[in-house]
Amino acid sequence: MKKLLVLFLFGSSFAYGQRNFNINETVFGPRQYAPKAIMAQQWIPGQDAFTYLDDTYQRLMVRDAKSNWTEREAINAARIMEILPTILPSKEGAKLAMFPYDYQWKDSNTLQFAVQNASGKHVINYNTASKQATLLASTPTDANNIEYNADLTQTAYLIENNIVIIDNNGKKTTVTNDSNKGIVNGSDYTHRQEFGIKKGMWWSPKNDKLLYYRKDETMVSNYPLIQWNERVATVKDIRYPMSGMKSEEVTLVVYDSKTGQKTTLKTGEPKEQYLTICTWDPSGEYIYVGVLNREQNHLKLNKYQATTGDFVQTLFEEKSNTWVEPQHALTFLPNNPKQFLYQTDKDGFNQLFLYTTEGKLVKQLGFEDVIVDKIHEFNTKGDRLVYTGITNKGLDRQLFEVQIPSGKTTQLTSESGFHTASLSSSGKYLFDQYSNITTPNKVDLTTVGNKTKVNMVTAENPFIGKIDLPRIEAVSLTSPDGTTALNGRIIYPNNFDPSKKYPVMVYLYGGSHAQLVQNKWLYGAGYFDLYMAQQGYIVFTLDNRGSDARGRDFTRVTHRHLGQAEMADQMQGIAFLKTKPFVDQTRMGIFGWSFGGFMTTSFMTHHPEVFHTAVAGGPVMDWKYYEIMYGERYMDTPQENPEGYNQTSLLNKADKLKGNLLIIHGAQDPVVVQQHSMEFVEACIKAGKQVDYFLYPTHEHNVSGKDRVHMYEKIAKYFDIHLKK
Known part of the structure; x- marks a missing residue:
């Protein structure tokens, strides 16, 4: 195991007036000390x-x-x-x-x-x-999902599951009138907001037609969520498509606001497919749709005629032996309506590809191993595009500019760190706001070309004289196969004494589309991490394979066996901790939420000898109880992958539990439904294993507000009871 340690940031010497965080500041501190x-x-x-x-x-x-x-x-x-x-x-x-x-x-x-x-x-x-x-x-x-057309002459919105359009004279038109609540129109919660879906309606470039999702989920099982705030508890039913079961059926409809005519795009069979990256052609004559099969390994970018709904052509296809995951709508060039940019990680990293509207690949606009994180503005000529890219093994965010005709790419920001930057419309000036592990925040205004800088802000450490902040250290480890760098951090207790032994709290997530360790202020650490270090814990976090911002191969290793490669990587972190003489190996704890709750419970059942105490929040306990769109991407269906589902299920491993485990769940959770934790508790009872369980009756997947303070206090006390001598 190779490791590289670099010491950064704060010592823990006590200055007059400094103190530790109080428990309320674990939730409300980030704004107070920004x-x-x-x-x-x-x-x-x-x-x-x-x-x-x-x-x-x-x-x-x-x-x-x-x-x-x-x-x-x-x-x-x-x-x-x-x-x-x-x-x-x-x-x-x-x-x-x-x-x-x-x-x-x-x-x-x-x-x-x-x-x-x-x-x-x-x-x-x-x-x-x-x-x-x-x-x-x-x-x-009472309007929801509001969508304005470009000239603001018409506005579409939802009233419950139906679409209404109001013009700028106040005239309302009812577009859909479905009384069955299982038919949902225009909702951004189509396909459970996977595949980059952030909206459910799109106005045409000519402002006269509205494209919208029509989701039929009448065939999806109702799932009951008990509402405890009534004299007699009631049931709120949601549609929850579980892995391997019946999924929703979605179509795309075009409504012509001038004629009142509706046209359904002929996206074909099977009905259980995903319609993504919906984009209007600049002419308003065509609509582009990414049609993804339920198996999520074959994407077709299709072109449809807007007035008839007819299929025109498939521009290109993308296939994978794991999964294809479209996340971004097409971006048309402002100076050429016959060309657009498409984002995909098919070559290893999410990058830009320039296509014609006939499906011809013009060029690949990727730059080295930079991952396109967010595209920004074109210049006034439309021949250059600025985007934020991920660099430095996922740790940094930098600003880049690509020249579309030549493909030449220039990095506009330079300091290592997390940049939020943008160019003026003339392209002469760069606004650059960034932080890193040693820089709380800095804002420079740079003249592009001669690099003359005007400093706008150099933020002071907001904790000096107020909070005795613990020392944070960057950690770099290597995956078990020796091929991949893994980013981590370790936070030391205040007044750290290397001759003493300390209890440990490992905080992890480990799942897709999340990254806990980043080269920004506090190195991405949360205030609860800092609080626990101040209470005398070594706090450790590692981003394993499967997590975000590292490219295709970093994620695909988890396919059909969620949690296995992730635990192997986390074991590298545990081995690293065990080499430290100040780590008390008999007093190690682990905490995670959602996928992190799954990882936490996985460790307590797959590797029961490692952790003495654990807290699992909102945990997935068996992927067959999780929703189709996310779960089947990584695990396929239970029918297709029974071995993988058996391997990753924690219900059949409850008898392996040895240490102290507290499970926390929101009783109204519509994401990881409470059935997960209830089934695991039942399995523990049958196996004769003790487990602690706590519900937040009015909360969904996350516990928020003042109740979150209560939650953090409960977690801290649980670790103190079992890990403090």
């Missing part, structure tokens, strides 16, 4: 100027190159509240706790934002030159 930053930054189109919120969140500030980036106020929340009664349909104002955080610049003088009051949600344009406001669109208070 390093100084520039929030909600946006470049103004056509100007070398940007705006952001001030420290009070009440004022929108502006800086520009002409004034040498001197700060001044653009508009404040008080002004917005002053003008609202004069333009809102109800002549009613709204009290703003802060300036609208999701504001947008539509042009060099027009600021757009949304506000809410008792009559609904309202979209407003504010002209910074004339200082006049205009109401553009309003939706009622």
Whole structure:
């Protein structure tokens, strides 16, 4: 096992006035001790100027190159509240706790934002030159999944499971009228929000047609969630498609707002398939859909005629012996409506591929082993694109610019760390906000080309003089086969004495689409991790194979055997800990939530000799009880992979449990349903094994708010009872 340790950050020497976190700060501390930053930054189109919120969140500030980036106020929340009664349909104002955080610049003088009051949600344009406001669109208070067309002449929204369109004169049109709650229209919760699905409706480029999902889940089993807040408890049924069972049937419908006509895209059979990455052609004549089979190993990018729904052609196909996981809609070039960018990790890392609308691959725009994390803006000519890329073995986020015609890629940011950066519309200036393990936050304004920098913010350590922060150390280990670097961190107790022995808390997740160790402030550590270190624990975290931001091969190793390669990697971390003389191997604990709860319980049953005490929150106990879209991607169906399901099930391993295990579950959990933990508790009873169990009656998959403080206190006390001497 190869290891590389680099010491960073804080010593634990005590300074006057410093103290440990209290339990409330494990939840509310991140905001209280946030390093100084520039929030909600946006470049103004056509100007070398940007705006952001001030420290009070009440004022929108502006800086520009002409004034040498001197700060001044653009508009404040008080002004917005002053003008609202004069333009809102109800002549009613709204009290703003802060300036609208999701504001947008539509042009060099027009600021757009949304506000809410008792009559609904309202979209407003504010002209910074004339200082006049205009109401553009309003939706009622019970509207959900709101989608505005580009010119804001029409707005689509959901009332329960049906779509309504309201125009800017207030006229409402009922698009769907399904009384059966098992038919859901326009919902972003289609395919349970897998495959990058974030919305369920898309307006056409010409603003006259609405594409929407129609989800038929009447054939999916009802799953009961007991509601405890009534005098006599009631049942809330949800549709929950479990692995290997019947799935929902989804179609895509085009509604023509001029004619009222509906057209269903002819996406074909079988009905149990996934319709993803839905994208309108810039002409409005065609729609592109990623059609993914239920097995999730064969994707077709299909083109359909919008007015007839007819299939036109398959542009290309993508196959895998594990899974194909589309996550991003197509991005058309602003200067060429016949070409688009497609993202895929088929060659190892999620990167950009340039295609024509006839399906011809023009070029691959990937750069080295950089993973495209998020694409941003094109330049004004439309021949360059800026994106955030993942580098440094998954630890860093850097800004890149790719020249579309040549494919030449330039890294725009340089300091190792986590960058949130953007270019001005002229391309002359780079706004760069970043942190790393030694830098709480820094904001520089750089002149592109000559690299002249103006420092806007250099944040001080927010804990100095307040909190006695424990020392954090970066750890690099290697996977058991010796081929893959694994990122980790270790947090030491305050006043650490290497001659003493300390109890350990391993905190892990380990599943897909999550990464716990990142090169940003605190190295990605949560406040509960820091709190437990202050209570005298060595706190250790490792991102195993299967977790995010490392590329295709890093994830696919888990296929059909979830938890196995992940535990093997985590055992490398455990072996590392056991080489440390200050680690008490008889007092080791482990804690994880969701997939981390599955990993925690897996360790307590597969490797019962390692951990003395464990806390598993919202844990998957048997993948046959988990939902189809996620579960079958990694495990296939129980019918196809009985060996894998048997190997990964924890219900048939309860008799192996030796240590202390506390299971925590939200009684309303619609993600990892409570049946998982109940079945495991029952298996423990049958095996004669003691297990501790605690429910949060009103919570779903995560425990939030003040109740989260209660949860952390319970977890901390559980470890103290069993691991503290």
